[in-house]
Amino acid sequence: MFAAAHYAALVVFVVSCWGAGRAVLARLAPPPRRDAWLEAAVAVALGIGFFICAFQALAIFGVFKVQATLALVAAGVVAAALQLPAWLRERRERQALRAAAIVAPWAWADRVAMVALALVALPALVAPLAPPAAFDELMYHLPYAREVAQNGSLGIHAWLRYPWFPYNFNLLYAAALQVGDDVLPHFLNGLAGALSVVMLLRLGTLHVSRLTGLIGAAIWLGLGDYANALIDMGVALFVLTACVSLWWWRESQPTEANGHGGTRWLALAAFCLGVAAGSKYQALVFLPLVALFVVRHERRPKVWALALLCFVIPCLYWYVRNFVMTGDPFNPIGARVFGFTEWIPDDYVRQVADVRAHAEMPNALIWSVVLLPFSALWKRSAAVRAAGWFCFYSVAVWVVTSRYPRYLMASFPLLALTAAVGWQVLFGWIASGARRVFGGKGVQGGGIDGGGETASSNGALSRNTARSGARVGDWVVVLLLAVLAAVSVSQTAVKVAMISPTPELREAFLRKSVPGYAVMDYMRQNGGTGRVYQVALSEAIYYGPNPIWGDTLGPWRYADFLLLPPADMARKLGQQGFTGLVMSPAMVPILATRPGFDTYFTLLLDKDGSRAYRILPSAAP
Numbered sequence: 001m002f003a004a005a006h007y008a009a010l011v012v013f014v015v016s017c018w019g020a021g022r023a024v025l026a027r028l029a030p031p032p033r034r035d036a037w038l039e040a041a042v043a044v045a046l047g048i049g050f051f052i053c054a055f056q057a058l059a060i061f062g063v064f065k066v067q068a069t070l071a072l073v074a075a076g077v078v079a080a081a082l083q084l085p086a087w088l089r090e091r092r093e094r095q096a097l098r099a100a101a102i103v104a105p106w107a108w109a110d111r112v113a114m115v116a117l118a119l120v121a122l123p124a125l126v127a128p129l130a131p132p133a134a135f136d137e138l139m140y141h142l143p144y145a146r147e148v149a150q151n152g153s154l155g156i157h158a159w160l161r162y163p164w165f166p167y168n169f170n171l172l173y174a175a176a177l178q179v180g181d182d183v184l185p186h187f188l189n190g191l192a193g194a195l196s197v198v199m200l201l202r203l204g205t206l207h208v209s210r211l212t213g214l215i216g217a218a219i220w221l222g223l224g225d226y227a228n229a230l231i232d233m234g235v236a237l238f239v240l241t242a243c244v245s246l247w248w249w250r251e252s253q254p255t256e257a258n259g260h261g262g263t264r265w266l267a268l269a270a271f272c273l274g275v276a277a278g279s280k281y282q283a284l285v286f287l288p289l290v291a292l293f294v295v296r297h298e299r300r301p302k303v304w305a306l307a308l309l310c311f312v313i314p315c316l317y318w319y320v321r322n323f324v325m326t327g328d329p330f331n332p333i334g335a336r337v338f339g340f341t342e343w344i345p346d347d348y349v350r351q352v353a354d355v356r357a358h359a360e361m362p363n364a365l366i367w368s369v370v371l372l373p374f375s376a377l378w379k380r381s382a383a384v385r386a387a388g389w390f391c392f393y394s395v396a397v398w399v400v401t402s403r404y405p406r407y408l409m410a411s412f413p414l415l416a417l418t419a420a421v422g423w424q425v426l427f428g429w430i431a432s433g434a435r436r437v438f439g440g441k442g443v444q445g446g447g448i449d450g451g452g453e454t455a456s457s458n459g460a461l462s463r464n465t466a467r468s469g470a471r472v473g474d475w476v477v478v479l480l481l482a483v484l485a486a487v488s489v490s491q492t493a494v495k496v497a498m499i500s501p502t503p504e505l506r507e508a509f510l511r512k513s514v515p516g517y518a519v520m521d522y523m524r525q526n527g528g529t530g531r532v533y534q535v536a537l538s539e540a541i542y543y544g545p546n547p548i549w550g551d552t553l554g555p556w557r558y559a560d561f562l563l564l565p566p567a568d569m570a571r572k573l574g575q576q577g578f579t580g581l582v583m584s585p586a587m588v589p590i591l592a593t594r595p596g597f598d599t600y601f602t603l604l605l606d607k608d609g610s611r612a613y614r615i616l617p618s619a620a621p
Helices: 002-025 036-060 066-100 108-129 135-151 168-179 184-207 210-223 232-251 263-277 281-295 301-326 345-357 364-374 382-401 405-448 452-498 503-513 517-526 538-543 566-575
Strands: 531-535 578-583 601-607 610-615
Touching: 002 036, 002 066, 002 108, 002 184, 036 066, 036 168, 036 184, 036 232, 036 263, 036 301, 066 168, 108 184, 108 210, 108 452, 135 168, 135 184, 135 538, 168 184, 168 232, 168 301, 184 210, 184 232, 184 405, 210 364, 210 405, 232 263, 232 281, 232 382, 232 405, 263 281, 263 301, 281 382, 281 405, 364 382, 364 405, 382 405, 503 517, 517 538, 517 578, 517 601, 517 610, 531 538, 566 578, 566 610
Parallel strands: 531 578
Antiparallel strands: 578 610, 601 610
8 A cells, every 4th residue: 555655646746747748748849750658758847847837826926835746736636637638639530541651660679678668667666666776866956845845935945955956846746745755755766867867768769779778768767766866867867858848849840830940849948958957957058069069050039038048947047046145146156256155265175086086987878978979870860969968068068077976867757768879789799790600600601612502501500500599698698688687687686675665664674774863853853943964974863853963075075173172172162052963873973082071062862872862951152
């Protein structure tokens, strides 16, 4: 029942988003290449964007309450009901046309790729059911969403590490927390990944082959993280939807019935980029490439003005608010240009050092993208070339700026699809080499010996070798599928073990998975009305008092407190209203063993290695 209830809620939301998105798409000229599944996925993504904008508007005016959320979802469901008859009629017409058309049959390789995709999908279907336990979702994504859900308005929460970030996608999590539990945001994150998988599958089938679509979808599905409430897959969804819309705009031609020549698709692409830019600063890096692509084909000021308007609608609030309140629209990353605010130069040094410490190569599954120019499709397909240039640009910017794999995730869907073409190039070379090696011997023998019997024997030997090679290849594929099945079942079992439908199971899971959960939960329930300062437990603040202060960066940085002697530290904390202190196991032997520490801090709880203290009133001035 636990899983069924969450999936039922997700289905209702998907239907509502489809209804809202379809209501708009039905009024646009149809894309040049019709595909029901691709259009449905774009409609759902567009509906999600509409919900984000609606939630943002409600929260700006302080009326983002559960009643408003339910009313918007209900309105989307009604829109879906109104759109359904027309969609079913259109679907029947397409089926009739498809019945008359020649459809490529499913090849053996297609079936193998489909089985692989299903195996990769199995753990992803279970993963969202686990309680929140990932670092960043507990540090600021869910805490921010909880604040918005409880207050019904957008605010600046200085106790978070990134209080000034754009938080578009997090508004979905706030809505989920209003109507459900904190597992439901995982499903919204997973929905973004699932929609991208559908888009890749259909894009690959339309522009390359069914096999390419299946491989690309499987790669992206395997790269996604479905057990958390981060925003990277949400940003990836809207960047991909923008790319799809841009290509529909590029392929559209003006007609008497459609004089705008697909301009509305350009507006839709700009809107999706705006949603992405309002969710994460990294999405801004795509704007120069997109602007260059658009200006090659469109220079009318009126069209550019429309696109700019659609871009700023979802994201303008965040940047204008930051500029008005801090002078830095990109706070805190624009400090060098706009001046420092709450961060000091040392904070930026630590942030850059942290990013560099996590720098590494992205997953090896996408490395084959470098082989894309060697594919025959590079010359034949303008869509493949466009996707390739997008990927090469993204990787180049990523290498120059951060080399942190998660900062590349917005490009992962198209990287996965183009990597699928690269893998086919690689295996095509391997197969070609094998044919030359095994087939060449037979030809050479026949040529040297002119006798018919010898030539016939060598020809038969060549055919037997080819058949043997094919059988070996089949067994290799079967073995690989067996390994993939074993890995899939193993990962699914791990994900199932994380599901915690009861309070007892949830408590046990969180104590095992979230360092400091026990003391944070204790302080949340028993901390009183005073402020609590945490040390090295940023990954657990979602489960602590709301709010809770302390971080490596920003105005509540550890360096301003922990380097002081116990008496001065207690006094400074007391002066700023703090009455409680919690620390991680690693900090206990560093802080609690200082001479005089027990004079100013009294132990409240020691559990799982973490400790909670009360700051004695005598420490205050």
